[in-house]
Amino acid sequence: MNKAIGITGGIASGKSTVVDFLMSAGYEVVDADKLVRSLQAPGGQLHQAIFEHYGPDFFDEQNELIREKLGSRIFSDDKARAELGSLQGKIIRANLYRLAEEKVAEKLKDGLFFMDIPLLFEQNYDELFDEIWLVALPEGQQIERLMARNQLTEAEARQRIATQLPLEEKIKRATTVLDNSGSLEVLQRQVQTALEKARNAG
Numbered sequence: 001m002n003k004a005i006g007i008t009g010g011i012a013s014g015k016s017t018v019v020d021f022l023m024s025a026g027y028e029v030v031d032a033d034k035l036v037r038s039l040q041a042p043g044g045q046l047h048q049a050i051f052e053h054y055g056p057d058f059f060d061e062q063n064e065l066i067r068e069k070l071g072s073r074i075f076s077d078d079k080a081r082a083e084l085g086s087l088q089g090k091i092i093r094a095n096l097y098r099l100a101e102e103k104v105a106e107k108l109k110d111g112l113f114f115m116d117i118p119l120l121f122e123q124n125y126d127e128l129f130d131e132i133w134l135v136a137l138p139e140g141q142q143i144e145r146l147m148a149r150n151q152l153t154e155a156e157a158r159q160r161i162a163t164q165l166p167l168e169e170k171i172k173r174a175t176t177v178l179d180n181s182g183s184l185e186v187l188q189r190q191v192q193t194a195l196e197k198a199r200n201a202g
């Protein structure tokens with residue numbers, strides 16, 4: 001039986017960067033956002049429900065969801081975000097649980113299974129994991145990195161961060177905190193240490 005490790009953190013905190021380290025070290029990592037995107041693609045379990053609720057204006061000529069448009073809608077409106085949660089929540093949850101169950105039973109490097117799952121705490125996925133690694137950084141730096149990566153204004157970046165659980169709350173629920181306020185090398189060393197601990201904990 002593999003050990004399941006959830007990797008989480010606020011928007012633009014550095015989860016994908018941690019995942020890149022793990023994957024280049026040969027570990028398998030399931031990406032929850034990617035799974036959600038496949039469910040939202042034409043023919044996927046969520047596509048029809050989103051189409052019926054939001055209408056054709058939210059889809060392009062290829063019938064693909066215009067993600068930035070739906071993102072702008074839900075990040076600026078609490079009610080719209082809650083609605084999207086009720087529309088998608090159950091199906092996403094069932095698929096993530098199924099995938100985790102499958103992976104935990106597979107033969108994997110060092111008996112470790114990782115899932116990159118941004119909304120782990122907000123949507124209460126804690127019980128799926130033996131360990132939870134939180135990628136953390138001060139809000140000022142998070143805003144800077146988010147603005148640079150997504151070409152957002154400071155107000156837009158702050159608004160997105162405000163839709164997520166505060167960092168202090170996440171720290172309380174994490175088993176390991178990876179501080180990403182320094183260089184990539186410093187982050188990588190913390191990942192190595194966390195990996196050694198996870199392997200030794202059996």
Ligand SMILES: CC(C)(COP(=O)(O)OP(=O)(O)OC[C@H]1O[C@@H](n2cnc3c(N)ncnc32)[C@H](O)[C@@H]1O)[C@@H](O)C(=O)NCCC(=O)NCCS
Pocket residue numbers: 010011012032033036067068070071074081088092117118119120123163164
């Ligand atoms: C609204 C959508 C279509 C926007 O797509 P887009 O490609 O612009 O963003 P992407 O999916 O890459 O998400 C980027 C980041 O935004 C944050 N985020 C996404 N959804 C939410 C939300 N409902 N509340 C708070 N933060 C969110 C996460 O940090 C995520 O990593 C998409 O984010 C979505 O369907 N969100 C719901 C996802 C969900 O419920 N996932 C559950 C398992 S993590």
Ligand SMILES: Nc1ncnc2c1ncn2[C@@H]1O[C@H](COP(=O)(O)OP(=O)(O)OP(=O)(O)O)[C@@H](O)[C@H]1O
Pocket residue numbers: 009010011012013014015016017018118145146149180181182183184187
């Ligand atoms: N230690 C670091 N120093 C400088 N920039 C960094 C560092 N770590 C990550 N970044 C940059 O910050 C941005 C956010 O990192 P990354 O994409 O890994 O975050 P994420 O948590 O996966 O984001 P999201 O969940 O929003 O997709 C990226 O542009 C990345 O290159």
